[in-house]
Amino acid sequence: MKVNKSRKLTNSKKLLKVANKLIPALSQTFSKAPYSYVPNVYPSYLSKGNGSHVFDVDGNEYIDYVMALGPVILGYNYPAVNQAIKKQLNNGISFSIPHYLEVELSEKLNKLIPNAEMIRFSKTGSDAGTGAIRAARAYTGRNNIAYCGTGGVWHDWFTIMTSRNKGIPKTLKKMIKKFEYNDIESLKILFEDWKGDVAAVYMEPILTTMPKKNFLKQVKNITKKHGAVLIFDEVITGFRLANGGGQEFFGVESDIAVFGKAIGNGMPLGAITGNSKFMKVFEDIFYSTTYGGETLSLAAGISVINEFKKKPVIKKCWSLGEYFMKEFNNLSNTLGVKISLEGIPVRSSIVCRDENNEPSLMLKSLFCQECIKRGILFGPGFVLFSFSHSQNDLKKTLEICNQSMKIVKDAIKNNNVKQGIDGDIMKRVMTF
16 A cells, blocks of 8 residues: 555644644543644644544544554444433433443343452543552552553552653652563562562553463462452453453453443443442441533443443454454565564554564554555554454455564665654653
8 A cells, every 4th residue: 555645734734733732741641642642743633533543633544453542342432332422412411319330230240241240430541440459459458459450540659660750759759669461489489578468459450461370360379368459450451352351361350340341332431340249348437529420421331341241342353353363474475574473462562673572662662653654554552453443454454464574674784764754763752
């Protein structure tokens, strides 16, 4: 596929100029801001989406593999979800006392998610995660958190250990430490160092590699032995690994599990689920928000679950991911370039490695630049599929990936990678 020479970013650049005066950091989400992509090459603003495609404010069309950072699991402008939202909109959005949809969605989650004996709702995955941490601390009377994950929670308890920790009391840094996935000894060390004062193990059930040597069961056994609360962060894995998330997929139940992103197909909705003996703590702690029971999101959540029950959403996403990962890596191997899809089929990342085999944002910037010019939207994070992606989408994408890999290969050969980037190099928005 050739570069779309008629592609303009005029309106994007005009809006960005205004945003520079009005919006600190240019976006409500760091990972969506221009500096997270390739500035001046990627569009800065989108206008609409349909299925697996999005359109920018200049009318350019792209096949999207970011999917709003994960929430859009069914596809943009998905008819069944839209209809559910419109139906509820005719009856109101927020009310003075609880709405019956809170109970209806809770019942559906109770039947779908393992160990979801009780449920509380939130507007984001971050809120859900913070609520779970507060509950764990209240239940155990302890302070410290053992953490394993990819980040994303913006609240103080987590963000203190990141590079964006200004404005957070430094004393909180003593209360959270990381352990390594598939390294059970690294978790045991934390329990030894914090003898008797670990409130919770907060972790994603999978990162980019499968658990080995019954890792998740070992984590659960250690947590139970020491009286800590096991919290699974299913904000990304929920509704992608299996209908019931990582707990169902791996056959290991946590004490509490938190969900977000795909649960509402883009509507602001999160959930805290778990065993009733832990969840009853929410009757005593302060976890209360005016919009927790906002009905448009609840209606969307109900519609999403109904679609998952009726259609092979997870199966299709796995199938698309397996095919794409295999073909992408075959192209890379054939061309002899160190550009690969790493991870698992439903949660992979494009990694471009330099001559020292180290990940290179410069190489990735060039690769993604050439893809976006030809109508493929990859981001700095995960490559994600939706139920609306088609084989034709993947065929076109692989053709463009092949061309983009060749351009990167030639740039490396001619030692002009940096000169080949029309904008700036992608930036990491946070490290920890």
